[in-house]
Amino acid sequence: MRVRWRRRPAALGPRPQMKLLRLKLHTQIFLALVLAVVAGLLTDPDTRLLGVSLFAAYDFIGSMFLNALRMLIVPIITSSIITGIAGIGSSEALGRLGGKTFAYYMMTSFLAIVVGILAVNMIQPGIVDGEPAREILGLSAEHAADVAEKVGNHDASSLTNVFLSMIPPNIVAAAADGQLLGLIFFSLLYGFYMTRIGDEYAQIQYKFWCGVYEIVMRLTELVMKFAPIGVFALVAKVVAGIGQEDLGSLVQSLGLFFITVVLSLSFHAFVTLPLLLATLGRVNPLRHYKAMVTALLTAFSTASSSATLPLTIECVRDNAGVSNRVSSFVLPLGATINMDGTALYECVAAIFIAQAFGLELTFVTQFTILLIALLTSIGVAGIPAASLVAITIILSAIGLPLEAVGVILAVDRVLDMFRTSVNVFSDSCGAVIIARSEGETGILTETGDAPRV
């Protein structure tokens, strides 16, 4: 039984850092945000320092940061999906269990995304007082027209076109044009058939793509080191552009966005997943919450699925009473491919930005968003600052500009904590449901709870 995906690094080990930068990345980003608001309020589009327009400087730095992120998209998508799928495909020895796990993870992610899309369409956080919030997000109107056209190009006018764009006539052209749906589909196929060729060939391919994946991960880390500077520039540009008076509406709009995400995450965690537990697993959901509470709190405070993994396994095994066989397979896999909360968040964020641009996203575009979020979640999970990269991917897949990413980052850290908890909770539900379907007894019964008492 070779489980090759284990060799794919879930997270990179600690490396020496400069003393100055010892603040955690999210703290740095937070400081950058505060500084950016201050700097933005002090400058306006015409302020100059030594003859250089500060606004242009913000713009330059922000674009540079976004370009760096964009530059990584194609290799990230390709290598992460190929290695991810090859990993799942080769652990075929686990057969039925693997299939069930995969089906469950796909289903919950799908449900989470649907909840998110419904919520964001009802609440419409991107629309303030009946007007698109583009002004206050620092997005100009003529820019919006360009964007609308671009989305129109990317967007399929009909559902059949979505499927046609999944199978691009030229894969290199698809990569060059950023037609990510086609690239994702090709990578899925490639990864799958990589496991279906002779072992000798498969090994060298797998090692190669793992190497690419690791290199791209390191590159992403490097780019993320500049995130504070990039975020500073992006946010300062927005704040400088809109001036003091609109800052209130900006906060209001972001607040609404925040609430939308939290609401739909809670719906997923407190309605969808318990329903699944009760119907598919026939266990008492309340007991499961009780069993998982330590892991959930850790996930919330660390915002890292992989850091929480040992605790998750412990809770599921000792408190919920799931067998080691199931939990040691389902949970590590979940930590890398199952990201209900993240997928939900990505979709809400993409639609929020579209709303802010005043774009009416058709059903088909929203379907495309769903598809991409679902498919990328297989591969992108292990990447540092996954959410930021994933949003970049989704936005560029449907043709939305990336500038708005900076604004969203303002609330990203807190949402990340919620998202991660939901991810971990969904993983643990998966373990319970699959254990039940494998015919295990004694899960979440009184005796199962006993060790905690």
Place this chain on the structure above:
Amino acid sequence: MLRLKLHWQILIAIILAAIVGHLVGEESGFLGVAFYDVFDFVGTLFINALKMLIVPLIASSIIVGVAGIGTSGDLGRLGGKTLLFYAITTLSAILVGLVLVNTVQPGLVNGEPAQELLALSADAGVVAAKVGEKGAGDVVEIFLRMVPPNIIEAAANGEMLGLIFFSILFGFFMTRLGHETADPLFRFWDAVFHVMMRMTEWVMLFAPIGVFGLVARTVAKTGFDAAAPLIVFALTVLAALFFHAVVTLPTLLRIVGRVSPLALYRAVAPALLTAFSTASSSATLPITMDCVEKKAGVSNRISSFVLPLGATVNMNGTALYECVAAMFIAQAYGLTLSFGVQFSIVVIALVTSVGVAGIPSASLVAIAIILSAVGLPVEAIGVLFVFDRILDMARTSINILGDACCAVIVARLEGEEGVLAGEPMEETVRS
């Protein structure tokens, strides 16, 4: 359910498509969805999937193919001679095809382009512009195109000539590296090639559905009128193949090999029949080797080198067919292809036959490559499917015959005695 062989499935799909397409027509629909659009969607999806494979397939197969030939460099003179003869026979086959297709003009019906009849939907003007852009007006342009200024851009734009040339160079220089660096690289590309083969097989599983869509679309639009130019086309191909088998190859045998062509036909007849019924060069290979060694009297040293190489590199019939097919489609669009474009078709057919051979349903993929390289719409594959199986059987036999001729000629050039002398005669006497 799917235990029927692929070509039977495709045949059934064609027949069903003809019936359904005829019954449905262009207008009718179900629940507001026109059947015609459904056929179109299914067909396009299949064609897209085929096209998607082209670039990685071409690059990996040619790199691996060239590197594979290059590493067997210790065979030196023999390898050079073999390759030379393979190139000569393939080239002459292509030329025969080109001359014939230009004379018969199967793409014209009553002097008019058959575009309408074949329901080729792409706008002829657009196609003409595209061909003009890709196909190059004169020969100088073609050479410029062979060395593209940006290889990724060439791949993205589907400029096959540049991609092929780059891949050949890459494969060649891969063998000139130290083993330490060359080995991982070779294994990497070999693995890519294998993955792409698997993906091609997977896509071909959908061939019956895709072909159904393509053929049904054609029949729904034009009825059975499409059959007439297709029959002429099939006959053209058969005539060209026949000419190659009974005129070109025997002439070469006589002049260069100084042996009796009739004796060779007799010796390899079993292999030809097997090739005809299986339509697979590689499946026939053991029989070909047996015939060439035992009946034609070629030494094992030569046959064991020349024939396996030929089964992957030398495809007289296939190259001929590809050219005729591309010309047929161009004629159907009412395009007069300049000498330059025809020359580039020849070059691409010649070069792709080096790499593409091992691929399942190679001819289909190869035609997709040629069509997109010249700038013709790949959708046209659908109509070519109708007679593909029969032509494939004929093509494969010609491929095998070409391989066997090369084996005999190379053996003669190496100074072997007793090739096609005596032994076959004895056998006929005995029987």
